[in-house]
Amino acid sequence: MDRRQQKTQQAIFKAFDRLLEKKRFEDISIKDIAEEANIGRSTFYAHFETKADLMDAVCSEIFTHVLSITIPTEQSHDFSTSETSLKNRLIHILHHLKDNGSTTKGVFASGDGQLFLHYFGEYLKEMFNPYVSTIYIQVPDDYVLNHMVTGFAATVNWWLQGGFSPTPEMVADYFMQVNGFVTITKISQ
Amino acid sequence: MDRRQQKTQQAIFKAFDRLLEKKRFEDISIKDIAEEANIGRSTFYAHFETKADLMDAVCSEIFTHVLSITIPTEQSHDFSTSETSLKNRLIHILHHLKDNGSTTKGVFASGDGQLFLHYFGEYLKEMFNPYVSTIYIQVPDDYVLNHMVTGFAATVNWWLQGGFSPTPEMVADYFMQVNGFVTITKISQ
DNA sequence: ACATAATTGCACGTTGTGTTCAATAACTTA
DNA sequence: TAAGTTATTGAACACAACGTGCAATTATGT
Numbered sequence: 001m002d003r004r005q006q007k008t009q010q011a012i013f014k015a016f017d018r019l020l021e022k023k024r025f026e027d028i029s030i031k032d033i034a035e036e037a038n039i040g041r042s043t044f045y046a047h048f049e050t051k052a053d054l055m056d057a058v059c060s061e062i063f064t065h066v067l068s069i070t071i072p073t074e075q076s077h078d079f080s081t082s083e084t085s086l087k088n089r090l091i092h093i094l095h096h097l098k099d100n101g102s103t104t105k106g107v108f109a110s111g112d113g114q115l116f117l118h119y120f121g122e123y124l125k126e127m128f129n130p131y132v133s134t135i136y137i138q139v140p141d142d143y144v145l146n147h148m149v150t151g152f153a154a155t156v157n158w159w160l161q162g163g164f165s166p167t168p169e170m171v172a173d174y175f176m177q178v179n180g181f182v183t184i185t186k187i188s189q
Numbered sequence: 190m191d192r193r194q195q196k197t198q199q200a201i202f203k204a205f206d207r208l209l210e211k212k213r214f215e216d217i218s219i220k221d222i223a224e225e226a227n228i229g230r231s232t233f234y235a236h237f238e239t240k241a242d243l244m245d246a247v248c249s250e251i252f253t254h255v256l257s258i259t260i261p262t263e264q265s266h267d268f269s270t271s272e273t274s275l276k277n278r279l280i281h282i283l284h285h286l287k288d289n290g291s292t293t294k295g296v297f298a299s300g301d302g303q304l305f306l307h308y309f310g311e312y313l314k315e316m317f318n319p320y321v322s323t324i325y326i327q328v329p330d331d332y333v334l335n336h337m338v339t340g341f342a343a344t345v346n347w348w349l350q351g352g353f354s355p356t357p358e359m360v361a362d363y364f365m366q367v368n369g370f371v372t373i374t375k376i377s378q
Numbered sequence: 379a380c381a382t383a384a385t386t387g388c389a390c391g392t393t394g395t396g397t398t399c400a401a402t403a404a405c406t407t408a
Numbered sequence: 409t410a411a412g413t414t415a416t417t418g419a420a421c422a423c424a425a426c427g428t429g430c431a432a433t434t435a436t437g438t
Contacts, residue, residue, distance in 0.1 A: 004384050004435060029425060040386045045427070139363045140355075146347045147340060147367050154339035158332060166329075174328045178336050180369070193404060193415050218394060229417045234396070 009047060011037040016054060020106025025055060059107060059119040062100065066093050066120070086181070087172050089127065090152070094168035097156060101164060108157050117153050124149045135180045148179055198236060200226040205243060209295025214244065248296060248308040251289065255282050255309070275370070276361050278316065279341070283357035286345060290353060297346050306342050313338045324369045337368055 015037035019028045030051060034041040048054045097104045107116050128148045132141050155175050159166070166174075204226035208217050219240055223230040237243045286293045296305050317337045321330050344364050348355070355363075 002384065002436065008385080030427090031425070042387075042428085043385055046384075050426090136366055139366050143344075143347060143363050144367065147343060150343035150346075151336060151340060154336060154343075155332075157339075158335045174332050177325055177328050178333065178369075180367075191405060191415065197416080219396090220394070231397085231418075232416055235415075239395090 005047075008037070008039055008043055011039060012044065012047060012054065013058065016058065017103055017106065020109065021102050024109050025051075025106065055107075058103065059116070062097075062103065062107065063119045063123065066096050066123075086127070086131065087176055090172040090175060091168045094156070094159070094171055097160075098164045098168060101160070104156070105160055108160060116156070117149065120153075121149060124152060128152075131181070151175070151179060194236075197226070197228050197232055200228060201233065201236060201243065202247065205247065206292055206295065209298065210291050214240075214295065214299030244296075244299065244304060247292065248304050251286075251292065251296065252308045252312065254289075255285050255312075275316070275320065276365055279361040279364060280357045283345070283348070283360055286349075287353045287357060290349070293345070294349055297349060305345070306338065309342075310338060313341060317341075320370070340364070340368060 012033060015033050016028075019032060019036055023032075028051070030044055031041055033051075033054070034044050037044075048057070125145055128145055132144045132148070136144050152175060155171060159171050201222060204222050205217075208221060208225055212221075217240070219233055220230055222240075222243070223233050226233075237246070314334055317334055321333045321337070325333050341364060344360060348360050
C-alpha cells in the first residue's frame with residue numbers, strides 16, 4: 001500500500017480520536033476531521049464515503065482487537081471452569097477497552113453504545129449464548145441473551161462514565177453477580 | 190390559548206408521529222414536519238426552537254402520562270407486597286407504552302432509548318432505588334441501579350422490536366426474574 | 379528518470395438550518 | 409359586530425455542511 005495512503009489513514013484516525021475527546025460524533029464535521037488531520041477535505045472522501053464509514057472502521061478495528069485477544073482463551077469446555085472462563089474473557093475485554101479509553105468513550109458517546117452494540121452484538125451473543133439456557137428457565141432465551149448483551153454495554157458505559165475507576169476484575173464481578181452467575185443472590189427481603 | 194396555536198401544535202405532533210413511523214428521527218427534517226403538518230416552515234419555528242425541542246416535548250408528554258398512571262399506585266409500604274407493587278407499576282408502564290406504540294417506537298428509534306432514558310431516568314431511578322440495596326450486597330448500589338434502569342429500557346426495546354407480542358404481564362415477569370426479584374434463580378450448573 | 383497514483387484546492391449544486399419581515403388571516407373581547 | 413391583538417404565511421437571506429468533479433501538483437514505487 002502506498003505510503004501516502006497509510007499516512008493519511010493514520011492521520012484521519014488520530015484526528016478522529018482527538019476530536020472524539022472534545023466533541024460528540026454528531027457534532028464533528030468532515031471539515032473538522034480534515035482540518036484536524038491536516039489534509040484536504042477531498043482527500044477524506046478518497047478514503048471514506050461518509051463520517052459513519054469512518055466510525056465503522058474504528059469500531060471494527062476495536063472489534064478485531066478484542067476478538068483476537070479473547071477468542072483464543074476459549075479452549076476449556078469443562079463446566080466447572082466455564083464461568084471463570086467467561087469472566088476471564090470479560091476481564092480481557094474490559095482491560096482492552098480501558099487501554100483505549102478515549103476511543104471507547106467516543107464510540108459510546110455516539111448513541112450510548114449503539115455502535116458498540118452493533119459491532120460487538122454478534123460476538124457478544126456468541127459469547128453469552130452457551131450460558132443463557134442454564135440460568136433463567138422461565139424466561140425466553142432471546143430475552144435473556146438481549147439482556148446480557150445490552151447489560152454488558154451498559155456496564156461498560158457505567159464504568160467509563162465513572163472514569164474506569166474500579167478494576168476490570170471488579171467490574172466483571174459485578175456483571176457476573178447481577179446476571180445470575182453466582183451461587184447466592186438475594187431474595188425478596 | 191389561541192385556537193390557532195392549539196391546532197398547529199397538534200398538527201405538528203401528529204405529523205411528527207406519522208413521520209416517526211416511516212423514518213428515523215435523524216432523517217426527519219423540519220421541512221418534512223412542516224409539510225406533513227401542512228403548515229409554513231416559519232410557523233414551526235414559532236412553536237419549537239429545534240427538532241430536538243419537539244422531541245423533548247413528545248418525551249415529556251409520554252413521561253407525564255406514565256407518571257400520572259403509576260405514581261398513585263404507590264401507597265403500600267408493606268414489604269410482602271413491595272415486589273408485586275413494583276411489578277404492577279411496571280405492568281402499567283408497559284401497557285401505556287404499548288398503547289402509544291408508534292410514538293414509543295419513534296422515541297426508541299432515535300438512539301436506542303437514549304431519550305427515553307434521559308426523560309424516564311430520574312423517575313425510574315426513584316422507582317427502583319428502594320429495591321437496590323436489598324438484592325446484590327456485594328455490588329455497588331449505583332451500578333445495580335444503572336443496571337436496572339438501562340435493563341428496563343432494553344426490555345422495552347426488545348419488546349417493541351418483537352412487535353409487543355408477549356403481554357405486559359409476561360414482560361414484567363421476565364424483567365423481575367432476570368433482575369433477581371425471585372426466590373429461586375439458578376446456580377452455576 | 380518515468381510512469382503511476384495520491385493529494386490538493388477550488389468550484390459547483392444541493393440540502394438543511396435559523397432568522398427576518400411585511401402581508402394576510404384568524405381569534406378575542408369589549 | 410367592530411377593533412385591536414396575535415398567529416400564520418411565504419419569500420428572502422445568510423450560513424454551514426455535504427458530496428462530486430477536475431486539473432494541477434506532488435510523492436511514490438520501480
